Amino acid sequence: MGALPASGVQHTLRHGDDVATIASIGASLRSFTRAERDLVVPFDADEVRPFYRGATLAPWPNRVVDGGYSFDGVDRQLSLTEPARGHALHGLAAWLDFHAVDKGSDHVTLQAVVEPQAGYPWRVIVRTTFALAPGGLTQTVRAENASDTPAPFGAGPHPYLVAGEGLVDDWTLELPAERVLSVTPDRLVPTTLDPVTAAFDFRSPRRVGSTRIDHAFTGLTRDGGGITTVRVTDAAGSGVGMSWDAACPWVQVHTADLPGGAGRPGHRAGLAVEPMTCAPDAFNDDRYDFDTGLLVLGPGETAEASWRIFAIAPEENA
Template identity: 70%
Template sequence: MARTPLSGTQHALRAGDYEAVIASVGASLRSLTYGGRDLVVPFDADVVRPSYRGATLAPWPNRIVDGTYSFGGRDFELALTEPTRGHALHGLAGWLDFDAVDKGPDHVTLEAVVEPQTAYPWRIVVTTTFELGPDGLTQTVTARNESTEAAPWGTGPHPYLVAGEGTLDEWILELPAAQVLAVTDDRLSPIDLEPVGQDDPARFDFREPRAIGSVEIDHAFTGLSRDADGVATVRVTDAAGRGVSMTWDAACPWVQIHTADKPVPAESRLGLAVEPMTCAPDAFNAARYSYDAGLIVIEPEQSATASWCIAAIG
């Protein structure tokens, strides 16, 4: 019997000039190409997935500060999966092995269960479909609460987009966000919302497309401009105008942008993380903040759905 790769069962998809591979561990987008060029930073099948690259984040995206929260009159304490900053990072589904419940040449539907546990005592069935088509790769995530009590919920993806030629510093970013969430320098803990042009527009204001430059970003943005259908679009392109876009609807009022700065130069700034989110960082502690953190509460036997799409430009 062939050994399963470290990133899990591999699901290869193809439609037209698009090809994608989905790894079952974390329902992770392992690679996505258009005409042979990368649209996301890929990783090899037989490695432990690096840096949540391409993972499906659930039942929360981003951070829960100190790993503690209160819900339904009870206090909970999560494992600190980001120990250097002292937070619970990116949910509980990132290392679950998702089973394929439907598959075709251009799509796959994966499913896993977040079982009740001390710090998150709800049973959530997470179902996600990846589908390639003329407009790119669409991922849809649905959570169903199979508990007897309401459950807090949030989700989002974690791709690192690749524009094409040149370096991240040279790529052009268009980010239609009017507000950025200020965070502490040391732990990235949320403070408050600020206009993107208030204190450091060179770092945060990309409402007009321009080069990313040398700025370092690891922040959540909101106040998104949308088209007539309610769709927000982030575009990352190279000097030749080729690149990649990511779109999503009102189910995700937030997006995390991260320039992927790493201590090792060869591993740093390989792609731009663009993470649409149904809720803000630390949304499980929404009552702490003056703004709407967007926490979703799923009632028993009810569901919540969100989706996004990655497509080639040029």
């Protein structure tokens, strides 16, 4: 038996022309293709996952500012996993090794346990299913509070969508969001929730160009079935979409701007679209004058959210 790849056990799913590979470390979407066309920025199996690419985020997505929060009257301090900005970033599950509890040719269910620890003294069982079907790849995350006291909770994914050749600059984005969370330029600390300005208004599809985005959006427009859909397409009209329901009232969008700019591998190579059950810094809900969407799971209670990634063919945009 060969050595275990750096990203863990590999689970490859197939349905028609769609192929997705899930790595067990962080229950990470390592690759997803339609007819060999990348729909997300991939990484190699024997590679330490770059940043949070494709990871499952729990028990919080995005940032807890300064890693500190108060819950049920007790002050807590999380480890600072984003040292450059001094925050606790993207939860505790992203580097856990998820094990398979069910698997077929087109689906896999993985599970891991967030154990009680400094800063987050609750046990949360995180179970996630990836399933391929004619409509694309759906991921469902279900979390259960296995502790005897209420626990704050949030979740989300972290895929980098790929419309086609070139960089984010060349692609057209449709983002049906009416409000954007303003943040400080240096540490991305949330400040106010505002109507989208011209720079961040993609309700009508338009080219991203040189716009730099690393913001959370809400006020999402939904169709008759309650679904929000973000679309990213190239000049020929092909691309990728992502849909989710009201379980995720927020979405973080990031143009993958990296220090070093164009000379850095991965710089603006994909558009991160991260549906979230709660806003950035939701653990500090009492600091904000808007609904952060923070979930509080009582003992034995569960929460569930899902999202779907799918290919867009040129004729769909004709």
